[in-house]
Amino acid sequence: MVMDDAQSNSPAAVAARPVKLKLTGVSKTYSNGAQAMAALGPVNLEIREGEFVVFFGPSGCGKSTLLNIIAGFEKVTRGQVSLDGRSVEGPHRDRLLMFQEHGLFPWLNVIQNVMYGLKRRFRFRPRARRAHARRFLEMVHLGDFEEARVHELSGGMRQRAALARALAPDPKVLLVDEPFGALDALTRAKLYGDLQEIQQRTSKTIILVTHDPREAACLGDRVLVFSGRPGQIKADITISLARPRDINDPVVAECGAGIMAQLEA
Amino acid sequence: MRVRVPQGRIKYYVLGFYLLILAAWQALFWAQLMPDFLFPSPLQVARRLWELTVDDYLWPSLEATFERMGIGFSIAASIGLAMGLVMGMSRVVNACLRSLFLGLQTLPTAAWVPVSLLVFGLSDHGIYFVIIMSSAPAVALTASDGIQHIPLIYLRVARTLGTPACAMPARVILPASLPSIVTGLKLGWTLAWHGGVSAELIKSTIGLGFLLQMGRELNDAAQVIGVMVLTVLFGLLLDRFVFGLAQKRILARWGLAPGPSG
Numbered sequence: 001m002v003m004d005d006a007q008s009n010s011p012a013a014v015a016a017r018p019v020k021l022k023l024t025g026v027s028k029t030y031s032n033g034a035q036a037m038a039a040l041g042p043v044n045l046e047i048r049e050g051e052f053v054v055f056f057g058p059s060g061c062g063k064s065t066l067l068n069i070i071a072g073f074e075k076v077t078r079g080q081v082s083l084d085g086r087s088v089e090g091p092h093r094d095r096l097l098m099f100q101e102h103g104l105f106p107w108l109n110v111i112q113n114v115m116y117g118l119k120r121r122f123r124f125r126p127r128a129r130r131a132h133a134r135r136f137l138e139m140v141h142l143g144d145f146e147e148a149r150v151h152e153l154s155g156g157m158r159q160r161a162a163l164a165r166a167l168a169p170d171p172k173v174l175l176v177d178e179p180f181g182a183l184d185a186l187t188r189a190k191l192y193g194d195l196q197e198i199q200q201r202t203s204k205t206i207i208l209v210t211h212d213p214r215e216a217a218c219l220g221d222r223v224l225v226f227s228g229r230p231g232q233i234k235a236d237i238t239i240s241l242a243r244p245r246d247i248n249d250p251v252v253a254e255c256g257a258g259i260m261a262q263l264e265a
Numbered sequence: 266m267r268v269r270v271p272q273g274r275i276k277y278y279v280l281g282f283y284l285l286i287l288a289a290w291q292a293l294f295w296a297q298l299m300p301d302f303l304f305p306s307p308l309q310v311a312r313r314l315w316e317l318t319v320d321d322y323l324w325p326s327l328e329a330t331f332e333r334m335g336i337g338f339s340i341a342a343s344i345g346l347a348m349g350l351v352m353g354m355s356r357v358v359n360a361c362l363r364s365l366f367l368g369l370q371t372l373p374t375a376a377w378v379p380v381s382l383l384v385f386g387l388s389d390h391g392i393y394f395v396i397i398m399s400s401a402p403a404v405a406l407t408a409s410d411g412i413q414h415i416p417l418i419y420l421r422v423a424r425t426l427g428t429p430a431c432a433m434p435a436r437v438i439l440p441a442s443l444p445s446i447v448t449g450l451k452l453g454w455t456l457a458w459h460g461g462v463s464a465e466l467i468k469s470t471i472g473l474g475f476l477l478q479m480g481r482e483l484n485d486a487a488q489v490i491g492v493m494v495l496t497v498l499f500g501l502l503l504d505r506f507v508f509g510l511a512q513k514r515i516l517a518r519w520g521l522a523p524g525p526s527g
Contacts, residue, residue, distance in 0.1 A: 071425060073421065073424075073425075091424040091425050091427075092427060093425065093426055093427035095425075096425050096426070097421075097425045099418060099421065099422065101418050103416075103418040103419060103421070103422040105419060105422075105437075105440070105441070106518070106519040106520065107440040107441065107443060107518070107519070108440075116423075116426055116436075117426035117427060119436075149518055149519075149520060150520065151519065151520020151521075152520070165426070169426065169427065
Protein backbone atom coordinates (compact mmCIF):
# COMPACT_ATOMS: atom_id res chain seq x y z
CA MET A 1 0.00 0.00 0.00
CA VAL A 2 1.12 3.49 -0.78
CA MET A 3 -0.10 4.73 2.58
CA ASP A 4 2.00 2.19 4.40
CA ASP A 5 4.99 3.10 2.35
CA ALA A 6 4.64 6.75 3.17
CA GLN A 7 4.29 6.08 6.84
CA SER A 8 6.79 3.37 7.52
CA ASN A 9 10.39 4.30 7.23
CA SER A 10 11.75 0.77 7.07
CA PRO A 11 14.96 0.59 5.02
CA ALA A 12 13.19 -1.25 2.21
CA ALA A 13 10.39 1.29 2.03
CA VAL A 14 12.88 4.16 2.05
CA ALA A 15 15.01 2.59 -0.67
CA ALA A 16 11.98 2.41 -2.94
CA ARG A 17 11.41 6.17 -2.80
CA PRO A 18 13.02 8.70 -5.15
CA VAL A 19 16.18 10.55 -4.17
CA LYS A 20 15.30 14.00 -2.85
CA LEU A 21 18.64 15.55 -2.18
CA LYS A 22 21.92 14.54 -3.73
CA LEU A 23 25.36 15.82 -2.75
CA THR A 24 28.24 15.04 -5.10
CA GLY A 25 31.81 15.67 -4.01
CA VAL A 26 30.83 18.64 -1.85
CA SER A 27 33.79 20.25 -0.12
CA LYS A 28 34.49 23.55 1.56
CA THR A 29 37.86 25.18 2.01
CA TYR A 30 38.36 28.42 3.88
CA SER A 31 41.33 30.42 2.73
CA ASN A 32 42.86 32.86 5.12
CA GLY A 33 45.45 34.78 3.14
CA ALA A 34 48.09 32.28 2.14
CA GLN A 35 46.73 29.45 4.27
CA ALA A 36 43.94 27.25 3.04
CA MET A 37 42.04 25.16 5.55
CA ALA A 38 39.88 22.26 4.49
CA ALA A 39 36.74 22.43 6.63
CA LEU A 40 34.55 19.90 4.94
CA GLY A 41 34.46 17.02 2.58
CA PRO A 42 34.45 15.69 0.08
CA VAL A 43 30.93 14.52 0.96
CA ASN A 44 28.82 12.25 -1.23
CA LEU A 45 25.32 11.69 -0.02
CA GLU A 46 21.86 10.73 -1.18
CA ILE A 47 18.82 11.48 0.91
CA ARG A 48 15.50 9.96 -0.12
CA GLU A 49 12.08 11.47 0.15
CA GLY A 50 10.57 11.36 3.63
CA GLU A 51 13.80 10.38 5.35
CA PHE A 52 14.65 11.86 8.73
CA VAL A 53 18.44 12.21 8.59
CA VAL A 54 20.61 13.36 11.47
CA PHE A 55 24.08 14.85 11.04
CA PHE A 56 25.94 13.95 14.19
CA GLY A 57 29.43 14.97 15.20
CA PRO A 58 31.55 17.05 17.58
CA SER A 59 31.49 20.85 17.48
CA GLY A 60 33.45 22.25 14.58
CA CYS A 61 33.26 19.11 12.46
CA GLY A 62 31.59 20.94 9.61
CA LYS A 63 28.10 19.46 9.98
CA SER A 64 26.55 22.89 10.40
CA THR A 65 28.58 24.14 7.46
CA LEU A 66 27.14 21.36 5.35
CA LEU A 67 23.64 22.27 6.48
CA ASN A 68 24.28 25.90 5.55
CA ILE A 69 25.56 24.80 2.16
CA ILE A 70 22.37 22.82 1.54
CA ALA A 71 20.33 25.82 2.69
CA GLY A 72 22.25 27.99 0.26
CA PHE A 73 23.81 30.32 2.83
CA GLU A 74 27.33 29.12 2.06
CA LYS A 75 28.90 28.34 -1.29
CA VAL A 76 30.66 25.08 -1.98
CA THR A 77 34.33 25.20 -2.92
CA ARG A 78 33.86 22.09 -5.05
CA GLY A 79 31.00 19.73 -5.78
CA GLN A 80 27.31 20.03 -6.37
CA VAL A 81 24.04 19.97 -4.44
CA SER A 82 20.91 18.96 -6.29
CA LEU A 83 17.31 18.80 -5.20
CA ASP A 84 14.92 16.62 -7.19
CA GLY A 85 17.66 16.21 -9.76
CA ARG A 86 18.18 19.94 -10.26
CA SER A 87 21.28 21.79 -9.12
CA VAL A 88 20.53 24.42 -6.48
CA GLU A 89 22.19 27.63 -5.38
CA GLY A 90 21.34 30.36 -2.88
CA PRO A 91 18.69 30.32 -0.14
CA HIS A 92 15.22 29.22 -1.16
CA ARG A 93 12.16 28.12 0.76
CA ASP A 94 12.44 24.74 -0.98
CA ARG A 95 15.25 24.10 1.51
CA LEU A 96 14.09 25.91 4.59
CA LEU A 97 16.54 26.29 7.46
CA MET A 98 15.39 26.41 11.07
CA PHE A 99 18.01 28.04 13.24
CA GLN A 100 19.32 27.49 16.76
CA GLU A 101 17.67 30.76 17.73
CA HIS A 102 13.98 30.91 16.94
CA GLY A 103 14.38 34.18 15.01
CA LEU A 104 10.67 34.98 15.23
CA PHE A 105 9.99 38.56 14.16
CA PRO A 106 8.99 40.66 17.18
CA TRP A 107 7.08 43.14 15.01
CA LEU A 108 4.62 40.41 14.03
CA ASN A 109 2.38 38.32 16.22
CA VAL A 110 2.55 34.53 16.22
CA ILE A 111 0.25 33.78 13.28
CA GLN A 112 1.67 36.64 11.23
CA ASN A 113 5.08 35.05 11.73
CA VAL A 114 3.76 31.74 10.42
CA MET A 115 2.11 33.50 7.47
CA TYR A 116 5.31 35.35 6.61
CA GLY A 117 6.67 32.63 4.33
CA LEU A 118 3.33 32.24 2.54
CA LYS A 119 3.40 35.61 0.81
CA ARG A 120 3.15 35.41 -2.95
CA ARG A 121 2.71 31.72 -2.84
CA PHE A 122 -0.05 29.25 -3.53
CA ARG A 123 -1.98 32.18 -5.02
CA PHE A 124 -3.30 32.51 -1.49
CA ARG A 125 -5.85 35.08 -0.56
CA PRO A 126 -5.22 36.53 2.89
CA ARG A 127 -7.97 34.48 4.47
CA ALA A 128 -6.74 31.23 2.92
CA ARG A 129 -3.25 32.12 4.07
CA ARG A 130 -4.47 32.55 7.62
CA ALA A 131 -6.35 29.24 7.55
CA HIS A 132 -3.26 27.51 6.20
CA ALA A 133 -1.06 29.03 8.90
CA ARG A 134 -3.60 28.09 11.55
CA ARG A 135 -3.34 24.41 10.55
CA PHE A 136 0.38 24.45 11.26
CA LEU A 137 -0.01 26.33 14.52
CA GLU A 138 -2.47 23.68 15.64
CA MET A 139 -0.03 20.99 14.54
CA VAL A 140 2.56 22.38 17.00
CA HIS A 141 -0.13 22.83 19.69
CA LEU A 142 -0.13 26.62 19.55
CA GLY A 143 -3.68 26.97 18.23
CA ASP A 144 -4.64 29.18 21.16
CA PHE A 145 -1.73 31.58 20.71
CA GLU A 146 -2.39 33.00 17.26
CA GLU A 147 -2.55 36.59 18.37
CA ALA A 148 0.14 36.37 21.06
CA ARG A 149 3.27 38.50 20.82
CA VAL A 150 6.54 36.62 20.51
CA HIS A 151 7.83 37.75 23.92
CA GLU A 152 4.74 36.34 25.59
CA LEU A 153 5.70 32.77 24.61
CA SER A 154 7.98 30.47 26.60
CA GLY A 155 11.23 29.23 25.06
CA GLY A 156 9.70 25.92 23.98
CA MET A 157 6.65 27.63 22.50
CA ARG A 158 8.88 29.94 20.51
CA GLN A 159 10.74 27.00 18.98
CA ARG A 160 7.41 25.37 18.18
CA ALA A 161 6.19 28.57 16.53
CA ALA A 162 9.43 28.68 14.54
CA LEU A 163 8.79 25.07 13.51
CA ALA A 164 5.28 25.96 12.33
CA ARG A 165 6.69 28.90 10.40
CA ALA A 166 9.26 26.63 8.74
CA LEU A 167 6.68 23.97 7.84
CA ALA A 168 3.94 26.27 6.55
CA PRO A 169 5.55 27.08 3.17
CA ASP A 170 5.82 23.32 2.57
CA PRO A 171 9.58 23.10 1.96
CA LYS A 172 10.85 20.09 0.03
CA VAL A 173 13.54 19.61 2.66
CA LEU A 174 13.43 20.99 6.19
CA LEU A 175 16.87 21.72 7.62
CA VAL A 176 17.11 21.98 11.38
CA ASP A 177 20.20 23.30 13.15
CA GLU A 178 20.32 22.23 16.82
CA PRO A 179 17.02 23.90 17.59
CA PHE A 180 16.59 22.55 21.09
CA GLY A 181 19.99 23.39 22.58
CA ALA A 182 18.78 26.28 24.71
CA LEU A 183 15.75 24.50 26.18
CA ASP A 184 15.29 22.64 29.44
CA ALA A 185 15.18 18.82 29.41
CA LEU A 186 11.42 18.52 29.96
CA THR A 187 10.51 20.91 27.15
CA ARG A 188 13.01 19.21 24.91
CA ALA A 189 11.59 15.74 25.52
CA LYS A 190 8.17 17.01 24.52
CA LEU A 191 9.50 18.66 21.38
CA TYR A 192 11.24 15.43 20.32
CA GLY A 193 7.85 13.76 20.45
CA ASP A 194 6.17 16.56 18.50
CA LEU A 195 8.83 16.60 15.83
CA GLN A 196 8.58 12.84 15.25
CA GLU A 197 4.81 13.01 15.10
CA ILE A 198 4.88 15.88 12.60
CA GLN A 199 7.47 14.14 10.48
CA GLN A 200 5.38 11.01 10.33
CA ARG A 201 2.21 12.94 9.61
CA THR A 202 3.67 15.09 6.84
CA SER A 203 6.32 12.65 5.52
CA LYS A 204 8.63 15.60 5.30
CA THR A 205 12.28 15.10 4.42
CA ILE A 206 14.18 16.45 7.40
CA ILE A 207 17.87 16.93 8.09
CA LEU A 208 18.74 17.76 11.68
CA VAL A 209 22.15 18.68 13.06
CA THR A 210 23.10 17.75 16.61
CA HIS A 211 26.06 16.91 18.82
CA ASP A 212 23.94 14.88 21.22
CA PRO A 213 24.12 11.13 20.37
CA ARG A 214 20.91 10.36 22.21
CA GLU A 215 19.06 13.07 20.31
CA ALA A 216 20.40 11.54 17.12
CA ALA A 217 19.18 8.07 18.13
CA CYS A 218 15.79 9.42 19.17
CA LEU A 219 15.05 11.34 15.97
CA GLY A 220 16.90 9.83 13.04
CA ASP A 221 15.92 7.17 10.55
CA ARG A 222 19.51 7.48 9.54
CA VAL A 223 22.40 8.99 11.46
CA LEU A 224 25.47 10.24 9.62
CA VAL A 225 28.46 10.42 11.91
CA PHE A 226 30.93 13.18 11.02
CA SER A 227 34.63 13.04 11.80
CA GLY A 228 36.60 16.16 12.72
CA ARG A 229 38.40 18.47 10.30
CA PRO A 230 37.98 18.20 7.48
CA GLY A 231 34.43 17.05 8.17
CA GLN A 232 33.68 13.78 6.46
CA ILE A 233 31.01 11.13 6.86
CA LYS A 234 32.56 8.43 8.97
CA ALA A 235 29.58 6.17 9.42
CA ASP A 236 26.07 5.89 8.03
CA ILE A 237 23.84 4.22 10.60
CA THR A 238 20.26 3.16 9.96
CA ILE A 239 18.08 3.21 13.05
CA SER A 240 15.02 1.03 12.93
CA LEU A 241 13.60 1.53 16.42
CA ALA A 242 9.81 1.88 16.47
CA ARG A 243 8.34 5.39 16.58
CA PRO A 244 7.50 7.41 18.49
CA ARG A 245 10.74 7.09 20.39
CA ASP A 246 11.21 8.53 23.86
CA ILE A 247 14.51 10.25 24.56
CA ASN A 248 14.49 8.69 28.06
CA ASP A 249 13.91 5.16 26.82
CA PRO A 250 16.93 2.95 27.74
CA VAL A 251 16.84 1.40 24.25
CA VAL A 252 17.31 4.87 22.74
CA ALA A 253 20.10 5.57 25.22
CA GLU A 254 21.82 2.35 24.26
CA CYS A 255 21.46 3.18 20.59
CA GLY A 256 22.96 6.60 21.33
CA ALA A 257 25.92 4.94 23.00
CA GLY A 258 26.37 2.87 19.84
CA ILE A 259 26.43 6.03 17.74
CA MET A 260 28.95 7.59 20.10
CA ALA A 261 31.13 4.48 19.77
CA GLN A 262 31.10 4.91 15.99
CA LEU A 263 32.42 8.44 16.42
CA GLU A 264 35.28 7.28 18.62
CA ALA A 265 36.08 4.20 16.55
CA MET B 266 19.42 56.31 50.79
CA ARG B 267 16.84 55.96 48.05
CA VAL B 268 13.36 56.94 49.11
CA ARG B 269 10.75 54.63 47.70
CA VAL B 270 7.62 56.29 46.38
CA PRO B 271 4.78 54.26 44.88
CA GLN B 272 4.64 54.65 41.08
CA GLY B 273 1.10 55.99 41.14
CA ARG B 274 1.97 58.81 43.49
CA ILE B 275 4.91 60.20 41.52
CA LYS B 276 2.61 62.39 39.44
CA TYR B 277 1.53 64.29 42.55
CA TYR B 278 5.15 65.04 43.33
CA VAL B 279 5.63 66.29 39.77
CA LEU B 280 2.57 68.49 40.10
CA GLY B 281 3.90 69.79 43.43
CA PHE B 282 7.25 70.54 41.80
CA TYR B 283 5.64 72.76 39.16
CA LEU B 284 3.49 74.53 41.76
CA LEU B 285 6.71 75.16 43.67
CA ILE B 286 8.29 76.74 40.60
CA LEU B 287 5.24 78.97 40.15
CA ALA B 288 5.39 79.93 43.83
CA ALA B 289 9.09 80.75 43.59
CA TRP B 290 8.42 82.83 40.49
CA GLN B 291 5.66 84.73 42.31
CA ALA B 292 7.91 85.22 45.34
CA LEU B 293 10.69 86.64 43.15
CA PHE B 294 8.14 88.98 41.60
CA TRP B 295 7.04 90.19 45.03
CA ALA B 296 10.65 90.70 46.04
CA GLN B 297 10.83 93.38 43.31
CA LEU B 298 14.39 92.52 42.27
CA MET B 299 13.64 93.78 38.78
CA PRO B 300 11.08 96.27 37.54
CA ASP B 301 7.62 94.86 36.64
CA PHE B 302 7.96 95.37 32.91
CA LEU B 303 11.09 93.20 32.83
CA PHE B 304 9.97 90.54 35.26
CA PRO B 305 6.23 89.96 35.13
CA SER B 306 4.32 87.75 37.55
CA PRO B 307 2.77 84.45 36.46
CA LEU B 308 -0.62 86.13 36.58
CA GLN B 309 0.48 88.93 34.28
CA VAL B 310 1.84 86.38 31.83
CA ALA B 311 -1.41 84.44 31.90
CA ARG B 312 -3.39 87.65 31.40
CA ARG B 313 -1.23 88.60 28.40
CA LEU B 314 -1.76 85.17 26.85
CA TRP B 315 -5.49 85.60 27.37
CA GLU B 316 -5.34 89.01 25.65
CA LEU B 317 -3.46 87.48 22.73
CA THR B 318 -6.16 84.84 22.46
CA VAL B 319 -8.99 87.36 22.58
CA ASP B 320 -7.27 89.64 20.06
CA ASP B 321 -7.07 86.66 17.72
CA TYR B 322 -3.29 86.50 17.61
CA LEU B 323 -2.65 83.25 19.40
CA TRP B 324 -4.73 80.68 17.48
CA PRO B 325 -3.68 81.80 14.02
CA SER B 326 -0.09 81.78 15.20
CA LEU B 327 -0.33 78.29 16.67
CA GLU B 328 -2.04 77.14 13.51
CA ALA B 329 0.65 78.65 11.31
CA THR B 330 3.47 77.19 13.40
CA PHE B 331 1.92 73.74 13.44
CA GLU B 332 1.23 73.83 9.73
CA ARG B 333 4.86 74.72 9.02
CA MET B 334 6.09 72.09 11.45
CA GLY B 335 3.77 69.50 9.96
CA ILE B 336 4.93 70.13 6.42
CA GLY B 337 8.58 70.71 7.29
CA PHE B 338 8.91 67.76 9.63
CA SER B 339 7.11 65.38 7.26
CA ILE B 340 9.60 66.27 4.53
CA ALA B 341 12.51 66.08 6.98
CA ALA B 342 11.40 62.68 8.31
CA SER B 343 10.93 61.26 4.80
CA ILE B 344 14.31 62.47 3.63
CA GLY B 345 15.96 61.36 6.86
CA LEU B 346 14.42 57.88 6.73
CA ALA B 347 15.30 57.37 3.08
CA MET B 348 18.89 58.44 3.69
CA GLY B 349 19.08 56.36 6.86
CA LEU B 350 17.91 53.32 4.93
CA VAL B 351 20.53 53.78 2.24
CA MET B 352 23.20 54.45 4.88
CA GLY B 353 22.17 51.38 6.82
CA MET B 354 22.44 49.19 3.76
CA SER B 355 25.62 50.53 2.19
CA ARG B 356 28.90 50.81 4.02
CA VAL B 357 30.30 53.29 1.52
CA VAL B 358 27.34 55.66 1.70
CA ASN B 359 27.37 55.33 5.47
CA ALA B 360 31.07 56.19 5.73
CA CYS B 361 30.58 59.28 3.56
CA LEU B 362 27.36 60.65 5.00
CA ARG B 363 27.91 59.79 8.66
CA SER B 364 30.78 62.22 9.13
CA LEU B 365 28.92 64.92 7.19
CA PHE B 366 25.76 64.52 9.25
CA LEU B 367 27.63 64.37 12.55
CA GLY B 368 29.33 67.60 11.52
CA LEU B 369 26.05 69.24 10.56
CA GLN B 370 24.60 68.26 13.91
CA THR B 371 27.16 70.35 15.75
CA LEU B 372 25.67 73.40 14.05
CA PRO B 373 23.07 75.16 16.21
CA THR B 374 19.72 74.99 14.44
CA ALA B 375 19.49 78.80 14.39
CA ALA B 376 22.69 78.91 12.33
CA TRP B 377 20.67 77.74 9.32
CA VAL B 378 18.54 80.88 9.42
CA PRO B 379 20.94 83.32 7.71
CA VAL B 380 21.55 80.93 4.83
CA SER B 381 17.85 80.31 4.39
CA LEU B 382 17.24 84.09 4.34
CA LEU B 383 19.83 84.48 1.61
CA VAL B 384 18.46 81.68 -0.50
CA PHE B 385 14.72 81.78 0.13
CA GLY B 386 14.11 85.33 1.30
CA LEU B 387 11.15 85.74 3.61
CA SER B 388 8.98 82.91 2.23
CA ASP B 389 7.82 79.90 4.24
CA HIS B 390 10.09 77.73 2.12
CA GLY B 391 12.99 79.08 4.12
CA ILE B 392 11.37 77.87 7.32
CA TYR B 393 10.90 74.39 5.83
CA PHE B 394 14.55 74.50 4.83
CA VAL B 395 15.66 75.27 8.40
CA ILE B 396 13.42 72.54 9.80
CA ILE B 397 14.74 69.97 7.33
CA MET B 398 18.39 70.87 7.87
CA SER B 399 17.90 70.77 11.64
CA SER B 400 16.21 67.42 11.93
CA ALA B 401 16.82 65.23 8.86
CA PRO B 402 20.46 64.37 9.79
CA ALA B 403 19.43 63.19 13.25
CA VAL B 404 16.65 61.03 11.81
CA ALA B 405 19.03 59.56 9.22
CA LEU B 406 21.78 58.81 11.76
CA THR B 407 19.53 57.03 14.24
CA ALA B 408 17.77 55.07 11.50
CA SER B 409 21.06 53.89 10.02
CA ASP B 410 22.33 52.91 13.48
CA GLY B 411 19.19 50.90 14.02
CA ILE B 412 19.52 49.15 10.67
CA GLN B 413 23.15 48.27 11.28
CA HIS B 414 22.23 46.65 14.57
CA ILE B 415 19.45 44.44 13.27
CA PRO B 416 20.20 40.93 14.57
CA LEU B 417 21.61 38.87 11.70
CA ILE B 418 19.17 36.07 12.47
CA TYR B 419 16.20 38.12 11.19
CA LEU B 420 17.89 38.66 7.84
CA ARG B 421 18.82 34.99 7.55
CA VAL B 422 15.33 33.85 8.50
CA ALA B 423 13.83 36.23 5.96
CA ARG B 424 16.09 34.88 3.25
CA THR B 425 15.41 31.23 4.01
CA LEU B 426 11.68 32.04 3.97
CA GLY B 427 12.12 33.29 0.44
CA THR B 428 12.05 37.08 0.81
CA PRO B 429 13.38 38.61 -2.44
CA ALA B 430 16.10 41.23 -2.01
CA CYS B 431 13.85 44.00 -3.29
CA ALA B 432 11.26 43.28 -0.58
CA MET B 433 13.78 43.22 2.29
CA PRO B 434 13.57 46.95 3.19
CA ALA B 435 9.80 46.98 3.51
CA ARG B 436 9.29 43.55 5.04
CA VAL B 437 12.29 43.18 7.35
CA ILE B 438 14.77 46.04 7.51
CA LEU B 439 12.37 48.87 8.33
CA PRO B 440 10.18 46.92 10.75
CA ALA B 441 13.20 45.42 12.50
CA SER B 442 14.69 48.86 13.10
CA LEU B 443 11.41 50.46 14.11
CA PRO B 444 12.41 51.10 17.74
CA SER B 445 15.45 53.13 16.65
CA ILE B 446 13.48 54.87 13.94
CA VAL B 447 10.91 56.11 16.42
CA THR B 448 13.66 57.26 18.78
CA GLY B 449 15.18 59.16 15.86
CA LEU B 450 11.86 60.73 14.91
CA LYS B 451 11.37 61.84 18.52
CA LEU B 452 14.78 63.46 18.58
CA GLY B 453 14.22 64.87 15.10
CA TRP B 454 10.93 66.42 16.18
CA THR B 455 12.64 68.27 19.04
CA LEU B 456 15.32 69.59 16.70
CA ALA B 457 12.72 70.53 14.08
CA TRP B 458 10.80 72.46 16.73
CA HIS B 459 14.00 74.33 17.68
CA GLY B 460 14.74 75.14 14.06
CA GLY B 461 11.21 76.07 13.13
CA VAL B 462 10.68 78.51 15.98
CA SER B 463 14.16 80.03 15.45
CA ALA B 464 13.35 80.62 11.80
CA GLU B 465 10.01 82.17 12.67
CA LEU B 466 11.74 84.71 14.89
CA ILE B 467 13.21 86.39 11.87
CA LYS B 468 11.24 85.41 8.85
CA SER B 469 7.56 85.35 9.57
CA THR B 470 4.57 87.58 10.07
CA ILE B 471 2.70 84.97 12.05
CA GLY B 472 3.59 82.01 14.28
CA LEU B 473 4.99 81.40 17.76
CA GLY B 474 8.41 82.73 16.81
CA PHE B 475 6.78 85.84 15.41
CA LEU B 476 4.86 86.42 18.66
CA LEU B 477 8.14 86.18 20.56
CA GLN B 478 9.74 88.74 18.31
CA MET B 479 6.70 91.00 18.48
CA GLY B 480 6.83 90.85 22.28
CA ARG B 481 10.44 91.99 22.19
CA GLU B 482 9.66 94.86 19.85
CA LEU B 483 6.82 96.00 22.10
CA ASN B 484 9.06 95.64 25.15
CA ASP B 485 6.46 93.25 26.50
CA ALA B 486 8.21 90.74 28.76
CA ALA B 487 4.91 89.12 29.71
CA GLN B 488 4.26 88.21 26.09
CA VAL B 489 7.81 86.96 25.53
CA ILE B 490 7.71 84.73 28.58
CA GLY B 491 4.16 83.59 27.88
CA VAL B 492 4.98 82.53 24.34
CA MET B 493 8.14 80.80 25.56
CA VAL B 494 6.07 78.81 28.03
CA LEU B 495 3.66 77.87 25.24
CA THR B 496 6.52 76.84 22.97
CA VAL B 497 7.90 74.54 25.64
CA LEU B 498 4.45 73.21 26.39
CA PHE B 499 3.52 72.32 22.83
CA GLY B 500 6.93 70.91 22.03
CA LEU B 501 6.70 68.74 25.11
CA LEU B 502 3.12 67.67 24.45
CA LEU B 503 3.98 66.34 21.02
CA ASP B 504 7.16 64.73 22.26
CA ARG B 505 5.35 62.94 25.07
CA PHE B 506 1.99 62.17 23.57
CA VAL B 507 2.76 61.52 19.94
CA PHE B 508 6.29 60.13 19.76
CA GLY B 509 6.54 59.03 23.39
CA LEU B 510 3.37 56.97 23.20
CA ALA B 511 4.32 55.46 19.84
CA GLN B 512 7.67 54.49 21.31
CA LYS B 513 6.14 52.96 24.42
CA ARG B 514 3.69 51.00 22.34
CA ILE B 515 6.36 49.57 20.07
CA LEU B 516 8.63 48.62 22.95
CA ALA B 517 5.74 46.92 24.71
CA ARG B 518 4.80 44.96 21.58
CA TRP B 519 8.38 43.81 21.23
CA GLY B 520 8.56 42.88 24.89
CA LEU B 521 11.43 45.30 25.49
CA ALA B 522 9.80 47.42 28.18
CA PRO B 523 6.67 47.45 30.30
CA GLY B 524 3.90 49.61 28.96
CA PRO B 525 0.33 49.57 27.71
CA SER B 526 -0.31 46.33 25.88
CA GLY B 527 -1.31 46.59 22.25
